[in-house]
Amino acid sequence: MTKLRIQKRLFxxxxxxxxxxxxxxxxxxxxxxxxxxxLLDWNGISSARFIGLSNFKRMFGDxxxxxxxxxxxIYAVTVPLLxxxxxxxxxxxxxxxxxxxxxxxxxxxxxxxxLPMVVIALIWAFIYDGNFGLLNSVLKGLTFDYxxxxxxxxxxIAFWALIPPQVWGGVGFYLIIFMNxxxxxxxxxxxxxxxxxxxHFQRLTVITLPLMNGIIRVCLLFMVLGIFxxxxxVLILTNGGPAGSTDVIGLYMFNLSFGKGVAxxxxxxxxxxxxxxxxxFVILVGAKLLIDKLIPNKQxxx
Amino acid sequence: MKxxxxxxxxxxxxxxALWAIGILFPxxxxxxxxxxxxxxxxxxIWSIPEKLKWVNYANxxxxxxxxxxxxxxxxxxxxxxxxxxxFTTVNAYALTRLDFRGRKLIWAMIMLSLFLxxxxxxxxxxxxxxxxxxxxxxxxxxxxDSLGESALYLMLLGGFxxxxxxxxxxxxxxxxxxxxxxFYKIIVPLSIPGIVTVAIFxxxxxxxxxxxxxxxxxxxxxxxxxxNIYYLNILMQYKTNWVTLFASVIITLIPLxxxxxxxxxxxxxxxxxxxxxx
Numbered sequence: 001m002t003k004l005r006i007q008k009r010l011f012x013x014x015x016x017x018x019x020x021x022x023x024x025x026x027x028x029x030x031x032x033x034x035x036x037x038x039l040l041d042w043n044g045i046s047s048a049r050f051i052g053l054s055n056f057k058r059m060f061g062d063x064x065x066x067x068x069x070x071x072x073x074i075y076a077v078t079v080p081l082l083x084x085x086x087x088x089x090x091x092x093x094x095x096x097x098x099x100x101x102x103x104x105x106x107x108x109x110x111x112x113x114x115l116p117m118v119v120i121a122l123i124w125a126f127i128y129d130g131n132f133g134l135l136n137s138v139l140k141g142l143t144f145d146y147x148x149x150x151x152x153x154x155x156x157i158a159f160w161a162l163i164p165p166q167v168w169g170g171v172g173f174y175l176i177i178f179m180n181x182x183x184x185x186x187x188x189x190x191x192x193x194x195x196x197x198x199x200h201f202q203r204l205t206v207i208t209l210p211l212m213n214g215i216i217r218v219c220l221l222f223m224v225l226g227i228f229x230x231x232x233x234v235l236i237l238t239n240g241g242p243a244g245s246t247d248v249i250g251l252y253m254f255n256l257s258f259g260k261g262v263a264x265x266x267x268x269x270x271x272x273x274x275x276x277x278x279x280x281f282v283i284l285v286g287a288k289l290l291i292d293k294l295i296p297n298k299q300x301x302x
Numbered sequence: 303m304k305x306x307x308x309x310x311x312x313x314x315x316x317x318x319a320l321w322a323i324g325i326l327f328p329x330x331x332x333x334x335x336x337x338x339x340x341x342x343x344x345x346x347i348w349s350i351p352e353k354l355k356w357v358n359y360a361n362x363x364x365x366x367x368x369x370x371x372x373x374x375x376x377x378x379x380x381x382x383x384x385x386x387x388x389f390t391t392v393n394a395y396a397l398t399r400l401d402f403r404g405r406k407l408i409w410a411m412i413m414l415s416l417f418l419x420x421x422x423x424x425x426x427x428x429x430x431x432x433x434x435x436x437x438x439x440x441x442x443x444x445x446x447d448s449l450g451e452s453a454l455y456l457m458l459l460g461g462f463x464x465x466x467x468x469x470x471x472x473x474x475x476x477x478x479x480x481x482x483x484x485f486y487k488i489i490v491p492l493s494i495p496g497i498v499t500v501a502i503f504x505x506x507x508x509x510x511x512x513x514x515x516x517x518x519x520x521x522x523x524x525x526x527x528x529x530n531i532y533y534l535n536i537l538m539q540y541k542t543n544w545v546t547l548f549a550s551v552i553i554t555l556i557p558l559x560x561x562x563x564x565x566x567x568x569x570x571x572x573x574x575x576x577x578x579x580x
Contacts, residue, residue, distance in 0.1 A: 007481035012402050015392035020408055022389075022449030028411070030426035031418045037426060044429065090321065093314050101318070107566060108322055114562050114569065115555070116510035118528040122535055122551055123328050132544065134331055137347055168324070173573060180574045200310075229421045232512050236532060250421055257425045258517055270425050277422030284419050 037274035044270045055275035065276060067244060068252040069283075071159065072228055075248065076287070078163055080223035083170045084216070090171070091178035092204060106179070113172035121236035124165040128152050152238050155245040162246055165233060174219050181215045182208060217295045224287050228280065253277055329555075336548035343545050355545065362549040370523060371530035372553075378440050378447075378526055379508045385448035386455075387501055393452075394459040395489055399471070415453045428517060438520050446518075447508060455500045458575060462496030463489065499572040502565050509558065527554050 038055055042048035059065055090109060094102050112120065127134045130150035139146050151161045185208065193203050209216070231250045234240065240247035240255065256273035335343055336358055338351040363369045396402075397409050427446070428437070436442030470492065474484045490497070515529040525533065531550050538547050562569065 004475065004481060008400055008402065011392075011481055011485070012396050012400060015389075015396040016408060019389040019393050019449065019452075020412070023412060023415070023452070026427065026430070026446055026449050027415050027418075027423065030423035030430060031415075031420075033426035033429075034422035086321075090318065093318060097311070097314065099311075099315055099318075101315070105318055105322055108325055110570065111562065112325060113573075114506060114558050116512065116528050116558070118510075118512050118532050119551060119554060122531065123332065125535065126332065126548075127328055132343065132347055134328060134347075176570050176573050225419075229419060231421070236512075236535075253421065254424070254513075258428075270429070274422060274425055277419075277425070281419050281422060 034274045034277050037271055038278045040271040040274075042271045043268045045268070048271070051271070055272050056279070058272060059275050059279060064244060064247065065249070065252060068240075068247040068249045071247060072230070072249040074159075075163070075166070075230070076224050076227040079166045079170070079227055080220055082163070082167045083174055083223060084220060086167065087171045087174040088178055088209075088216075091175050091182055092208065094175075095179050095182040096200075106176075109175050110172040112169050113176075115169065117169070117232045118236060120165060120169040121233050124168070125152070125237060128161060153242055155242050158238055158242060159246050162234060162237060165237065166227075166230075169233070170223070174223075177215065177219060178212065181212050185211050213295070214297065217291070217297060220295065221288060221291050224291060225284055228284055228287065249276070249280055249283075253280065332548050333552055336545055336552050338545055340543060340545050344542075358545050358549040359553065362546045362553060366534055366546055366550055367522065367525065367530050368527070368550050368553055371525045371527045374440055374524055375509065375527045378443055379505060381441075381444045382448045382508055383501060383504055385444065386452065386504055387497065389448065390452050390455050390459055390500060391490065391493070391497060392485075394456055394463050394493075395485055397456070398460040398464040399466075399489070412453050412456060416457075424513075424517065431518065437518050438524065440519070440524055440526075443514055443518055447511070447514065455504060458503075458572070459493065459496050459500050461575075463493055466492055495568075498565075499568045499575075502561065502568055503572055505561065506558070506569075 039050060039052060040048040041051045041054070090105075093099075094106055094109075126132075128151040130136065130148050130153070133151070135151065136146045136149060152158045189207050189211075190203055193207060198206065229250050230248055231254045234246055234248050234251050235254070238246045240251055253273050253276045256269050256276065258268075335347065337354045337356070338349070339355055342349050342351055397405060397412075431437050431442055431446060434442075436445060466489070470488055471484050474488055479487070510528065511526070512528050512532070515526045516532070519525055519529060522533070531547070531554055534547050534550055538544060
């Protein structure tokens with residue numbers, strides 16, 4: 001048996017050793033370092049200067065940061081709710097109503113989830129284009145003339161115009177999760193409800209949704225945290241513009257670190273960007289606690 | 303359940319059909335426009351092309367850097383997948399089926415990354431990569447992505463391996479097989495479904511990775527496919543060659559459509575497992 005023990009030691013050493021070292025170096029260490037960076041005045045090239053909490057002081061007085069955070073907050077409420085309602089509704093129809101086309105829809109509705117964010121963003125850029133966009137052209141067919149109107153170029157509209165792409169790309173993933181959760185609910189529960197004369201709506205609100213409480217909660221958490229971390233789709237579609245009207249907290253931080261001086265003015269302000277990153281971390285924890293509180297975790301047995 | 307035909311059913315079916323159109327229509331529209339000439343496209347976006355312009359695809363492939371970026375992506379994904387899958391598989395085995403001191407601690411430390419936001423690590427990660435001179439390099443991206451984060455995949459595959467019965471190894475040990483032999487003759491073959499699922503998810507994650515290449519690659523000859531169409535889109539605001547851009551977008555989608563059609567069952571099952579465990 002000692003031979004086996006040596007083999008085991010060797011295997012663990014070779015298997016876990018390099019991977020764990022890589023993980024520590026490329027994942028854990030950078031996460032810890034960002035806390036330290038937030039205390040520095042550093043552009044990544046010149047020597048770093050320790051400035052204590054000055055970055056945080058600057059951050060709380062930074063109106064661009066607050067605007068970006070406000071945008072993120074609005075998205076974090078609207079986008080998850082829309083995705084939740086649409087995906088739950090579609091999941092219910094697909095699992096509880098045996099339409100002929102349901103099997104095809106299941107495959108199609110999930111499809112946007114496998115698309116790269118760049119492609120989703122470009123599709124919507126083509127839809128919203130002023131002169132050759134799909135939307136204006138369809139509206140024209142319905143006798144509304146928006147020719148030459150750039151949906152993403154209008155300060156008041158661009159912010160809201162970014163919601164449909166996020167919903168469009170997000171529904172498929174949750175739809176599949178909700179469908180599988182619905183299939184797991186015993187049929188017998190519905191049968192007795194039908195005998196008691198419950199309508200579809202009653203069955204949905206009294207049986208299906210309460211039994212899915214746990215999974216809905218997890219999904220909502222996933223979505224909200226994801227929205228706060230959003231960078232790519234906004235970066236590609238508007239890069240925070242026009243005039244900062246679509247800037248979100250993740251993108252603001254990203255542009256402060258790597259950007260070409262778009263939103264906040266400066267670039268490569270690593271220290272300040274890291275301070276915002278730390279603040280974002282606090283917001284994410286806060287969002288999690290808030291969701292835990294708002295949606296009580298009722299354990300349902302069936 | 304039976305097909306019903308009440309008024310409500312018609313409206314539900316209509317709603318689902320609308321959602322289906324909302325997904326399909328923009329995609330088909332891009333395919334349609336990608337087969338026209340620019341002149342036809344600018345004159346009227348609904349006009350039927352006189353002749354299907356497959357040459358747009360050839361132009362996108364050779365003139366707009368799609369070919370180069372596709373090969374770059376192939377290199378980046380191939381190598382990351384190979385190294386990453388190797389590490390994920392051996393680690394999933396070691397961390398779920400071998401007993402050794404410190405195992406629980408290592409597992410807990412890796413799972414910690416699931417709770418980190420990740421977004422604040424971008425800057426220190428960049429500084430780290432720069433100090434190793436791994437920026438502006440596809441190989442650098444490979445190193446970052448195959449060693450950097452794998453907690454979710456480790457959990458997926460580890461869960462799969464943990465569910466294999468203990469007896470499969472024990473009888474082999476009694477027959478005098480070595481641990482390495484047990485691993486690659488018994489554990490790996492039995493874990494193929496789990497390995498395939500994780501590999502598909504890794505593939506899609508790598509193919510769709512946008513921020514990594516955006517941050518690290520500055521040389522256009524090193525662009526990945528996603529980064530390439532991002533810059534093409536910016537370029538097209540000055541150089542109006544839309545039909546070729548449309549063709550590039552469709553070319554980008556083709557590998558994903560293939561993977562989706564082939565592995566649709568694994569993708570949908572893996573989605574559920576990941577969500578339930580996460």
